[in-house]
Amino acid sequence: MSDFDTETTLVQVDESCWEGMLSDQWNIGNNPNGGYLLAVTVRAITQLFPEFPIPVSVTSHYLRPGLSNNACRVEVDLIRRGRTMGTASANFIQDGKTRLTVIAVFGLAGDGVLTDPPLTLNAPQIPSPGQCIQRSGDQQGVELPIRERLDTRLHPDQALAGQAGQAKISGWIRLKDQRPPDCLSLLMFSDAFPPSVFGLFGNIGWVPTVELTVHVRRAPSSGWILGEFSTNDLQDGRIIESGNLWDESGHLVAQSRQIALLLPSN
Known part of the structure; x- marks a missing residue:
């Protein structure tokens, strides 16, 4: 099994509860x-919805660090099971x-209603994974045990702390x-x-998600995933970041939006 599968494994205790063990290999710092x-x-x-393979919308609130x-x-609480969608909380x-x-x-x-040509967000043109730069904990200012689990290659113009000159980060990622x-x-x-604020402020350490x-x-094809993330709203230490992911076939596979905290440096 992949490390990802092994280290996200859960054992069902009853119809609404699962238990497992977190690994420290996915850490940002501690x-x-x-x-x-x-x-x-x-x-x-996902155990509740074997008939529905796509997590169409997932919203998470981080109350405390893991x-x-x-x-x-x-x-897990099953909220509704319909003909084409199922909803649950956890x-x-x-x-x-x-x-x-x-x-x-x-x-x-x-299949749904399609336009011709398709109405979609096209992937940005960036260098290939082999031409991009491995993510560095030294540059971000925090230890990155997660580098043992994820291969993250950053755009060569954005890989150094503050190099991009804007709150934007792009690159390739895979397990x-x-x-x-x-x-x-x-x-x-x-x-x-x-x-993404790494490209503007540089050595920022851990930026916790709220x-x-x-x-x-859609489900991705095999290979690398291309990501692009940007921030255009930072007030009172709170960041709003938007992101997009594409697979190697150029299909938009996921979009995200999050609010996170930019913590004061020590």
Whole structure:
């Protein structure tokens, strides 16, 4: 099994509860990456909806940091099961405290009304993964154990701290063991790039997520995932970041929007 599958594995306790163990290999500094917590939580929700393979809309609120190398519990509540969509909520719990709460809508991968040409957001033209630069913890100002699990290559004009001169980051990402991407990994990838304000402020450390919404547009093809993220709203230390993910075929596979905290430097 892939490290991603192994380290997001949950064991069902009863009809509404799953338990597992968080790894520390997905950490940003001492804290589990928010996308990793989301993937663990949504894996439990997927057990309710085997007939609906696409997490059409997933909204998560981060109440407290997760605890790596600690047991976790995911409590799921089925809200509605329809003919074409299902909705559920879930709480991710550690040490008796809810740390993440999620509401997710799952649907079918089907044909809909199409335009010709298709109305979609085209992927940006950036250098190939081999021409991009490996993500660096030294540049971001925080240790990155997550580099052992994710292969993240940044645009060569955006890889150094503050190099971009704007709040924008783009590059390629895949699981380090080259497991093919799927809808669950897209949720994680939406919160796994350096924060876009890295391109403007440089050495920023950990930027914790407060709320993250991801819309999965379709299941990805195999290979690298291309991501582009930008921030145009930063007030009182709160960032609003928008992101898009494309697969190697050039299809838009996910869109995200999150609010995060830019913490004061020590």
